[in-house]
Amino acid sequence: MKDSKGREIDYLRLSVTDRCNLRCIYCMPEEGIPLVSHDDVLSVDETIQLTGIIIKAAGIRKVRITGGEPLVRKGLLDLLRGVSGHHPEELVLTTNGLLLSGMAPQLAGAGIKRVNISLDSLRDDRIRLISRRDISLEIIENAIASAFDAGFGPVKVNCVVMRNINDDEIAEFIKWSGETGVTVRFIEHMPSMLSDDTFVSRDEIIERASVLGKIVRQDDIGTAGIYTEEDTGLTFGIIAPFSDPMCSSCSRIRLSARGTLYTCLAAAEGVSLIELLRGDSCDETISKLVRETVMRKPDSHGGCVHAKMWRIGG
Numbered sequence: 046m047k048d049s050k051g052r053e054i055d056y057l058r059l060s061v062t063d064r065c066n067l068r069c070i071y072c073m074p075e076e077g078i079p080l081v082s083h084d085d086v087l088s089v090d091e092t093i094q095l096t097g098i099i100i101k102a103a104g105i106r107k108v109r110i111t112g113g114e115p116l117v118r119k120g121l122l123d124l125l126r127g128v129s130g131h132h133p134e135e136l137v138l139t140t141n142g143l144l145l146s147g148m149a150p151q152l153a154g155a156g157i158k159r160v161n162i163s164l165d166s167l168r169d170d171r172i173r174l175i176s177r178r179d180i181s182l183e184i185i186e187n188a189i190a191s192a193f194d195a196g197f198g199p200v201k202v203n204c205v206v207m208r209n210i211n212d213d214e215i216a217e218f219i220k221w222s223g224e225t226g227v228t229v230r231f232i233e234h235m236p237s238m239l240s241d242d243t244f245v246s247r248d249e250i251i252e253r254a255s256v257l258g259k260i261v262r263q264d265d266i267g268t269a270g271i272y273t274e275e276d277t278g279l280t281f282g283i284i285a286p287f288s289d290p291m292c293s294s295c296s297r298i299r300l301s302a303r304g305t306l307y308t309c310l311a312a313a314e315g316v317s318l319i320e321l322l323r324g325d326s327c328d329e330t331i332s333k334l335v336r337e338t339v340m341r342k343p344d345s346h347g348g349c350v351h352a353k354m355w356r357i358g359g
């Protein structure tokens with residue numbers, strides 16, 4: 046459907062859990078997040094039902110499964126099979142990759158077509174520092190290989206750029222992407238537990254990439270600006286919610302694991318659908334509320350984004 050600004054809203058980011066097996070310094074507090082009771086989270090059946098209502102009500106074509114970490118969600122494969130049954134044109138997933146090697150074939154069998162993998166450094170000591178867990182590049186490279194084996198190509202790798210933490214690795218990441226066959230996308234850090242001084246802008250990311258040669262902008266893909274180094278043809282993306290917000294063409298809405306619908310990263314409060322789903326409301330009542338909520342999608346995030354990415358899926 047089109048919202049009140051004429052934007053085509055056809056992309057649902059579906060967060061299937063708040064929980065995660067990492068504690069990335071820019072996303073979650075070290076002690077983790079307050080645990081919610083299972084009753085406050087949509088069950089697998091409720092997630093499938095509500096996703097179906099939203100897909101029909103808003104005319105959603107693409108569903109991205111996210112979290113928290115989606116691969117830790119109990120009953121994920123049933124959930125995916127149910128969502129696939131609503132026949133979105135694209136069903137894709139974003140993961141930290143930790144559990145991907147053991148699950149990739151089953152995910153493909155349940156309907157996943159592509160995966161994005163998050164990786165913020167190519168150095169083991171920094172991976173451990175950023176994720177606050179004892180993991181390594183090897184685990185993520187194995188996850189990437191399993192993603193290709195399962196037919197999830199093209200595989201995109203998302204890297205949040207942080208000053209004095211990993212911002213000296215931009216050129217290295219671009220060269221590595223050429224070697225591994227993934228597309229790397231650098232993400233501007235959005236406000237979090239880290240100080241604002243960690244922010245690195247799109248222009249600075251391009252400047253760091255320029256040590257490789259002349260960087261030329263291509264046509265955008267979704268929310269990412271696409272750039273190529275002229276001589277080598279190495280290509281990378283930049284997702285720049287601040288330098289290049291792309292709000293005027295934003296096609297996204299988000300459903301949290303608690304059954305709350307958000308239409309923008311700026312929305313601290315969403316519209317809760319869980320009580321309606323569990324109450325006497327018919328599908329048409331929920332559909333109407335979904336459409337009304339989409340119509341009220343803000344013009345832009347205005348630089349004020351929601352800090353709880355683990356709740357609304359980044």
Ligand code: SAM
Nearest residue numbers: 072112113114140141163203234235237354359
């Ligand atoms: N756990 C999965 C993962 O890490 O890929 C999926 C959920 S995570 C919230 C989705 C994306 O949001 C990841 O690529 C992560 O790097 C990004 N993200 C989380 N917090 C962020 C922040 N403060 N600024 C920019 N990106 C952020």
Ligand code: SF4
Nearest residue numbers: 065067069072113141
């Ligand atoms: Fe977990 Fe993803 Fe947040 Fe890292 S970015 S803590 S992997 S939800």
